[in-house]
Amino acid sequence: MKDLVEFGEQNQTKLGEDTTFTQVMTTIKGIKTEFDNLIPMLGIKSKSETEEKQMSRKNLEKICFNLSGLLVSYGNLKSVEIFRNITGYTMTNLQRVPSEQVLLNAQKLQGICADNAGEATLAGIDEEAGTALSAAIADFDQKINDPQEFRIQHRELRKGIDQKLEQYNDLLNNVLKLYVRSKYAESDAALYQDFLSSIEISGSMVRTRAIQGIFTDAVNGKPIRRVRVSIDGQKPQVKGGEKGGYFITNLSPGMHEIAFSRSAYVTVVKKLVILPDQPIVLDVAFTPVQIEEASMS
Incomplete structure (x- = not known):
C-alpha cells in the first residue's frame, strides 16, 4: 500500500486530474491510515502475560503446599479431623490439575482456615501467612484469564487487519489495476510500468x-x-x-x-x-x- 500511495503522490502532475484514479486512491489512503493504526498494536506480546500467570500459579501452589502441610501435620498430632482429611495439596497434584482447579483448591483451603481460625493459628498459620494466601489467590484470580483475554483481543485485531487487506485487494484487483491498464498501458507505458512496480511484492519481502x-x-x-x-x-x-x-x-x-x-x-x-x-x-x-x-x- 505504501508504494502505491507514493506512486500516486509522485505522479500527481499526470494523475491529479484523473477523477477515477483520484477517487480510488482517496479510498485506498483511508484504508492505509486505518491499517497503519492497527499494525503497531500487533507489537503487544502474549508471552509476558503467560509468564506472569505461570509465576502467579507457582507462588499459589507453593503457599497451598506449605500451609496444607502445617494443617495436616497438626491435625494428625492433635486429632483434628478436618485438618487430617485435607488432601490434594501435594506439589504433584497441584501441578497436574488445570489452573481453575488450583484456584478452587486454594479458596477451599482459605475457607478451612477461616472456619477454624483458632486451630489454624495453633497449627502455625499466623495472620501473615493468611494474608499471603489471600493475596496469592487474588493475584492468580486476576491473572488466570489475562492470556485468554489477550488472545481474544488479538484475534479481533487480526480480523480488523484482514478486513482492511480484503478491501484493499478488492479495490486494487477489481478496480484500479483494470482501470490503469486500460487507460495508460498504451498511452503512457512508462507510467504504467511504474504503477506495476508499485504494487509488486518484492522477493526481499x-x-x-x-x-x-x-x-x-x-x-x-x-x-x-x-x-x-x-x-x-x-x-x-x-x-x-x-x-x-x-x-x-x-x-x-x-x-x-x-x-x-x-x-x-x-x-x-x-x-x-x-x-x-x-x-x-x-x-x-x-x-x-x-x-x-x-x-x-
Whole structure:
C-alpha cells in the first residue's frame, strides 16, 4: 500500500486530474491510515502475560503446599479431623490439575482456615501467612484469564487487519489495476510500468523468520516438542525443540492458514496475516484429547 500511495503522490502532475484514479486512491489512503493504526498494536506480546500467570500459579501452589502441610501435620498430632482429611495439596497434584482447579483448591483451603481460625493459628498459620494466601489467590484470580483475554483481543485485531487487506485487494484487483491498464498501458507505458512496480511484492519481502513461539500443554504448562506444522495445506514439517520453542521461516506476506498437530492433543488451526516488517510471536497451547472429549460429553 505504501508504494502505491507514493506512486500516486509522485505522479500527481499526470494523475491529479484523473477523477477515477483520484477517487480510488482517496479510498485506498483511508484504508492505509486505518491499517497503519492497527499494525503497531500487533507489537503487544502474549508471552509476558503467560509468564506472569505461570509465576502467579507457582507462588499459589507453593503457599497451598506449605500451609496444607502445617494443617495436616497438626491435625494428625492433635486429632483434628478436618485438618487430617485435607488432601490434594501435594506439589504433584497441584501441578497436574488445570489452573481453575488450583484456584478452587486454594479458596477451599482459605475457607478451612477461616472456619477454624483458632486451630489454624495453633497449627502455625499466623495472620501473615493468611494474608499471603489471600493475596496469592487474588493475584492468580486476576491473572488466570489475562492470556485468554489477550488472545481474544488479538484475534479481533487480526480480523480488523484482514478486513482492511480484503478491501484493499478488492479495490486494487477489481478496480484500479483494470482501470490503469486500460487507460495508460498504451498511452503512457512508462507510467504504467511504474504503477506495476508499485504494487509488486518484492522477493526481499519474504521473511527469514516470520513466526516464532513456544508449544505448551494447556493443562500443566509443560513444553511440547515434535509438533507437526502444516502451512496452507502443504506437507507437515516437524517443529519444536526440547523447551518447546519453534520458528517458521520464509513465509511470503499475506494470509496463511497454519495447522499445528500432535498425537494425544487437539489440533490447533490459526489464520494469520504475515507482514514484511512485523514478526509474529505465536505461543500455541495444546489441549489433551481426553479433556476436550470430556468437555463435549
